[in-house]
Amino acid sequence: MSRIRIELPEQFPFATEITLYLIHMNYGGHLDNALLLTVVSEARARFFQSLGYTELDIEGVGIIVSDAALQYRSEAFHGEVMVVSMGAANFGSKGCDLLWRMNERSSNREVARGKTGIVFFDYTERKVTQVPESFRSRIEC
Template sequence: MGEDGVMAELLADYRVVVELPVQWGEQDALGHVNHVNYFRWYETSRIVYAEKVGLMDLHRGERVGPILASVANDYRRQLVFPDTVHVGVRVTRIGVASISLEHKIFSRSQRALAAEGTSTLVVFDYNAQKPTRVPDAIRAAIEAMEGREFPRS
């Protein structure tokens, strides 16, 4: 199976995939991409997803938007420059005020999964400084993006 086939299989259920080049400066003294970059890549994929479902527009308009509650990562392979990573993100659960996500990082040069992780976003009212319900319009946009309905909590 070629590169595209392996990547397509690993990221098949991920509705948003962001392609990012590995930068020389992302490597550390140990000669591989430093762990903090994986979290930055997850962040980029989350923001792209949030843009696609209208959560960032909501933040710009009403100051209600995402805030990161948790993030975790499991490293599968070291990454080095040069490479290109494909970062997939998908929603796995919609709670009352939270959205759970899964992430995968695919290395183009290694043709393999490099990392996988999870994160939780909370829909946050920045004016009131407290969590708020996931708006029905955002829930509907996520369900449309994911091609399925999520149980209501």
């Protein structure tokens, strides 16, 4: 069976720190696979906020997550501080990928990497719409 391989850029335009809480842990005592995506979702919201946007208002339209892929690199534990780096790439007419990497802050150990596909969505019209050109030119990796 082939495994997911995610190639990342050398540099990311954004990074944020997120502490792992007990609620993020599973029965094995490490970061739960489903809750990893909640950490990435928080980082995504902060990424857009750093640009002056929200997930519901990026140049007048919102986003919808269309797919997600991730690759684990090491365990993560309660109390560790994750540095989640993020950027946008692979633009199409209606969306793009948000590429991300999660490293433990003190050791710089890579915990996970991934990409989240997003499409732009007009919540008033209830339909997928074009990528705002000003967003694309501002953030593309």
